Amino acid sequence: GQNIDQPTEMTATEGAIVQINCTYQTSGFNGLFWYQQHAGEAPTFLSYNVLDGLEEKGRFSSFLSRSKGYSYLLLKELQMKDSASYLCAVRPENQAGTALIFGKGTTLSVSS
Amino acid sequence: GAVVSQHPSRVICKSGTSVKIECRSLDFQATTMFWYRQFPKQSLMLMATSNEGSKATYEQGVEKDKFLINHASLTLSTLTVTSAHPEDSSFYICSASEQGVVDYTFGSGTRLTVV
Numbered sequence: 001g002q003n004i005d006q007p008t009e010m011t012a013t014e015g016a017i018v019q020i021n022c023t024y025q026t027s028g029f030n031g032l033f034w035y036q037q038h039a040g041e042a043p044t045f046l047s048y049n050v051l052d053g054l055e056e057k058g059r060f061s062s063f064l065s066r067s068k069g070y071s072y073l074l075l076k077e078l079q080m081k082d083s084a085s086y087l088c089a090v091r092p093e094n095q096a097g098t099a100l101i102f103g104k105g106t107t108l109s110v111s112s
Numbered sequence: 113g114a115v116v117s118q119h120p121s122r123v124i125c126k127s128g129t130s131v132k133i134e135c136r137s138l139d140f141q142a143t144t145m146f147w148y149r150q151f152p153k154q155s156l157m158l159m160a161t162s163n164e165g166s167k168a169t170y171e172q173g174v175e176k177d178k179f180l181i182n183h184a185s186l187t188l189s190t191l192t193v194t195s196a197h198p199e200d201s202s203f204y205i206c207s208a209s210e211q212g213v214v215d216y217t218f219g220s221g222t223r224l225t226v227v
Contacts, residue, residue: 033215042118042205042218043156087155097144097161100207100216104155 002026004103006088011109012078020073020106022088030094034062034073035087037105043087046073075108083110114140114210118219125196125226133191133222135206141186142208146216147179150203162189196226 003025012018031050035043049055049064049071061074075082085107089100115138125131135145143164148156160170160181168181180192193200205221
């Protein structure tokens with residue numbers, strides 16, 4: 001089966017750094033995605049990892065270890081607007097028309 | 113970038129009626145679109161994969177006769193919730209990927225409330 005785990009909730013303060021972990025066990029692997037979703041809105045793409053290592057994009061970084069089935073999303077210099085749900089998703093196959101499998105999402109609350 | 117337009121954004125319908133949700137890829141051709149359902153504080157659950165010109169592939173536990181999917185063109189896929197019941201109330205969202213582009217583009221979602 002497909003299993004993607006991430007913490008349900010996290011809290012942090014403005015200006016801090018937070019790391020959201022994701023572990024996965026899927027039938028195959030062809031990339032891991034991180035999305036941000038505000039309540040009632042569509043997910044927006046944050047990052048993509050297919051090879052081991054760290055991908056940095058501004059205040060957001062994402063890390064992948066394929067051997068460990070593990071990824072994390074690192075958010076730096078937190079802002080209030082970063083309060084949202086963060087979804088970890090895996091593409092299990094390298095074929096056109098392959099759907100993403102999503103974790104349950106981590107709700108991040110940023111306080112002042 | 114790629115844009116997927118989804119309509120309506122919100123709909124309230126009476127129990128027993130049918131509701132159609134449309135997703136259009138505005139500036140690219142989407143051979144495949146995906147339909148997800150999201151309950152409050154839950155993640156996106158894949159309902160079906162919609163392929164242009166052929167029958168949709170439904171996930172286990174999703175009733176194909178209740179959730180009718182049509183993908184008649186390379187830019188339009190529709191999901192019809194037939195004989196809706198209150199338990200069908202949810203957030204429905206579509207997504208598509210553009211050839212040669214890594215990420216997936218999501219529609220803005222449809223909040224369905226069945227009363």
